[in-house]
Amino acid sequence: MVLTSASVSPACTRAEELPGIAWAGEHVEVATFVDVDEEVCGATLNYLDQYAGLLRDRFGTHDDSPTLYYYLPDGVGPYFEECDGLGGCTDGTTIYATRMPQEHELVHASIGFFSYPVLGEGLAERWGGDAAPPAADAIPLSEIFKRADGGGRLDATDYETVLHFVSHLVATYGEQAVLEVARALDFFDDQGDLDRALQEQLGTDLDTVVSDYETNAEWCRAFHARDPSMSCALAERASCGDGTGHFLVVDADMRCESDGVIGTVHEDAVTRSFTFDVDVAGPHVFRTEALGEDPPVDFSEYGWVVLERCEAGCGHVVGGLFHDETYDLEPGRHRILAVRYNPMTDVNGFRVVINHGTPDNLVCDAN
Numbered sequence: 001m002v003l004t005s006a007s008v009s010p011a012c013t014r015a016e017e018l019p020g021i022a023w024a025g026e027h028v029e030v031a032t033f034v035d036v037d038e039e040v041c042g043a044t045l046n047y048l049d050q051y052a053g054l055l056r057d058r059f060g061t062h063d064d065s066p067t068l069y070y071y072l073p074d075g076v077g078p079y080f081e082e083c084d085g086l087g088g089c090t091d092g093t094t095i096y097a098t099r100m101p102q103e104h105e106l107v108h109a110s111i112g113f114f115s116y117p118v119l120g121e122g123l124a125e126r127w128g129g130d131a132a133p134p135a136a137d138a139i140p141l142s143e144i145f146k147r148a149d150g151g152g153r154l155d156a157t158d159y160e161t162v163l164h165f166v167s168h169l170v171a172t173y174g175e176q177a178v179l180e181v182a183r184a185l186d187f188f189d190d191q192g193d194l195d196r197a198l199q200e201q202l203g204t205d206l207d208t209v210v211s212d213y214e215t216n217a218e219w220c221r222a223f224h225a226r227d228p229s230m231s232c233a234l235a236e237r238a239s240c241g242d243g244t245g246h247f248l249v250v251d252a253d254m255r256c257e258s259d260g261v262i263g264t265v266h267e268d269a270v271t272r273s274f275t276f277d278v279d280v281a282g283p284h285v286f287r288t289e290a291l292g293e294d295p296p297v298d299f300s301e302y303g304w305v306v307l308e309r310c311e312a313g314c315g316h317v318v319g320g321l322f323h324d325e326t327y328d329l330e331p332g333r334h335r336i337l338a339v340r341y342n343p344m345t346d347v348n349g350f351r352v353v354i355n356h357g358t359p360d361n362l363v364c365d366a367n
């Protein structure tokens with residue numbers, strides 16, 4: 001969700017006193033009533049800060065003043081009326097959110113401009129991290145344009161479609177070209193303005209672009225359609241095996257206080273992720289079990305683990321790691337994302353062991 005600075009005046013609408021700053025990084029300051037030492041998981045604050053830094057680098061954002069992130073898990077409405085009932089929103093420099101991290105709002109706040117909502121929300125979803133918007137079927141763009149025109153609000157179920165639309169534009173015209181079109185527009189523009197921007201910036205028009213999208217774009221769930229490059233850049237590196245024939249062993253201690261765990265005790269789930277590189281294509285066997293349990297227990301009631309390639313677009317998610325899975329992998333960087341439901345029970349994490357035919361086929365840090 002996005003609100004423009006023109007449409008909000010926090011001083012008039014704030015009902016309750018907002019909390020003070022509890023943590024300050026280079027790009028993000030977090031203000032919350034929550035005890036950040038006790039209730040925010042190990043890696044979360046640095047992850048938030050670094051994610052914002054990567055976004056600013058990627059978009060060439062010139063304003064280097066920090067984004068203020070209000071983390072209000074009990075609801076934003078009492079503090080900021082325009083955001084009532086929403087998981088988060090931003091006025092461009094300040095984020096009000098019931099969840100942390102909320103990468104979608106960081107994109108809005110880091111990108112340095114608002115845009116026509118179809119592009120602005122599509123860009124925010126493209127780098128929206130590991131949370132997904134409500135699953136929805138494809139919605140005709142003509143319906144979404146009508147909702148967006150003149151500063152309208154998209155339906156939650158529009159977000160998957162605008163993510164796909166923006167991803168298709170990026171795949172067709174390149175990221176910088178799409179950013180130029182988005183920069184040329186503002187929140188209150190309409191589809192006529194989008195048509196003009198496409199003609200000026202890309203030498204095409206809206207009818208052509210929509211027809212190409214509706215004919216050729218591939219459809220998949222939002223999590224699969226995102227660009228995971230920033231999540232991959234900030235993931236931990238999987239360590240080498242222990243010499244027992246396991247070429248990679250990922251021990252994901254998922255207790256909130258562990259280094260590397262992202263989320264808070266107030267979320268439904270916390271995450272942790274690791275990258276590794278495949279040098280030679282071929283089958284890889286993944287064995288996944290609950291960490292520290294002997295005999296190993298089925299971990300699926302405690303969370304889930306997914307494997308993806310570190311590249312954008314439908315198809316980059318390879319699949320789930322349920323127990324013993326074999327996947328044919330192509331060379332390149334991959335990420336293992338472990339998701340642990342809250343609250344914690346007796347199982348504290350997951351172990352993923354990756355085997356391949358020869359040790360030369362996997363590269364990992366030697367430590």
Ligand SMILES: [Zn+2]
Pocket residue numbers: 001002104105108120121124
């Ligand atoms: Zn948004």
